[in-house]
Amino acid sequence: MSIELKSVSKQYPGVDHFSVRDVNLTVATGEFIALIGGSGCGKSTTLRMINRLIEPTSGDILMDGESVKGVDPVELRRKIGYVIQSVGLMPHLTIGENIGFVAKLMKQPKQQIESRVEELLDTVGLEPALYRDRFPRQLSGGQQQRAGVARSLMLDPPVILMDEPFGAIDALLRKQLQLEVRELQKRLQKTVVIVTHDISEAFLLGDRVAVMDRGELLQVGTPHELINAPAHKVVADFLDDEVRLRRLDLLTVADALDLAPTTDPADDEMRLDGSLSLRKGLVKVAANSTDSTIAIEEGGRVLGRITTREFLRYVAQNTNKNTEVVNVVR
Numbered sequence: 590m591s592i593e594l595k596s597v598s599k600q601y602p603g604v605d606h607f608s609v610r611d612v613n614l615t616v617a618t619g620e621f622i623a624l625i626g627g628s629g630c631g632k633s634t635t636l637r638m639i640n641r642l643i644e645p646t647s648g649d650i651l652m653d654g655e656s657v658k659g660v661d662p663v664e665l666r667r668k669i670g671y672v673i674q675s676v677g678l679m680p681h682l683t684i685g686e687n688i689g690f691v692a693k694l695m696k697q698p699k700q701q702i703e704s705r706v707e708e709l710l711d712t713v714g715l716e717p718a719l720y721r722d723r724f725p726r727q728l729s730g731g732q733q734q735r736a737g738v739a740r741s742l743m744l745d746p747p748v749i750l751m752d753e754p755f756g757a758i759d760a761l762l763r764k765q766l767q768l769e770v771r772e773l774q775k776r777l778q779k780t781v782v783i784v785t786h787d788i789s790e791a792f793l794l795g796d797r798v799a800v801m802d803r804g805e806l807l808q809v810g811t812p813h814e815l816i817n818a819p820a821h822k823v824v825a826d827f828l829d830d831e832v833r834l835r836r837l838d839l840l841t842v843a844d845a846l847d848l849a850p851t852t853d854p855a856d857d858e859m860r861l862d863g864s865l866s867l868r869k870g871l872v873k874v875a876a877n878s879t880d881s882t883i884a885i886e887e888g889g890r891v892l893g894r895i896t897t898r899e900f901l902r903y904v905a906q907n908t909n910k911n912t913e914v915v916n917v918v919r
């Protein structure tokens with residue numbers, strides 16, 4: 590199911606400015622979008638307008654081309670799973686009851702609910718026999734998060750919204766959960782919008798990353814696009830630390846050719862696959878004993894040649910905090 594935000598704005602009552610201003614964003618069916626930006630920039634507001642927990646002041650939101658304005662909010666939320674940072678499990682209900690809660694409200698058959706709950710516990714890596722009948726307080730934070738994800742999947746919604754779902758989890762477990770959610774999303778082909786202020790999380794999860802600042806959507810693009818061509822100084826600054834390291838993984842050896850003039854062939858030149866990441870390329874270049882020309886090739890065809898010195902300069906330019914962001918727009 591696709592989501593389309595069209596000129597969506599939100600001004601809260603009694604607030605003299607817009608908290609979200611003229612946001613346009615299209616999320617394709619099965620796409621994973623990470624919405625990122627500083628505190629108070631309007632991420633949660635944007636997310637909550639999608640499932641109508643908040644009504645936009647102006648603009649429209651379409652799901653598969655149909656405006657959500659005409660859809661009953663309760664009906665809408667059955668199509669949209671929602672995961673929040675605080676998990677929000679009900680403390681007096683068991684994990685199984687929490688996950689099956691809405692289905693029970695909808696009067697689905699008991700047997701059907703129970704087998705679905707079991708399936709979902711398996712899906713998120715919580716052994717049903719061990720966890721189904723426990724109460725939330727008897728689970729670790731990370732396990733509660735998994736239960737929260739399972740609950741959001743109960744009605745098999747085509748869309749899932751996640752608002753900083755891993756915020757309260759320690760770094761090691763967070764990484765594991767991130768990878769699992771990513772794998773789950775691809776396998777189940779869900780359309781997911783995740784809100785985060787963690788740039789590594791955004792880059793790890795998002796097919797595309799949407800950068801917000803003070804209510805405005807500044808840029809939407811793949812990690813490679815954002816790093817290669819930040820459309821805005823705020824985006825470049827925001828990405829800065831992560832970017833310097835990430836560039837090594839996201840830029841390719843072939844990207845280095847864009848900046849350096851092609852040099853002549855040499856007898857002792859080394860051949861380097863242009864599709865390698867800059868990081869892998871760097872390792873190969875560093876291991877090469879000769880200090881000569883590099884022929885960058887793809888599928889056996891030489892794309893161009895640069896000197897080792899130029900290659901290293903390109904790496905340095907892209908990892909040094911004090912140099913300007915090198916803009917490579919293709």
Ligand SMILES: Nc1ncnc2c1ncn2[C@@H]1O[C@H](COP(=O)(O)OP(=O)(O)OP(=O)(O)O)[C@@H](O)[C@H]1O
Nearest residue numbers: 601602604608627628629630631632633634635786
């Ligand atoms: N109910 C409300 N009434 C008035 N202002 C609000 C309300 N909810 C949010 N705001 C304001 O709208 C702006 C955007 O808030 P929002 O919660 O969307 O930010 P956020 O990007 O999710 O921030 P964070 O990363 O801290 O969660 C903030 O300035 C906030 O103070």
Ligand SMILES: [Mg+2]
Nearest residue numbers: 632633634752
């Ligand atoms: Mg928020």
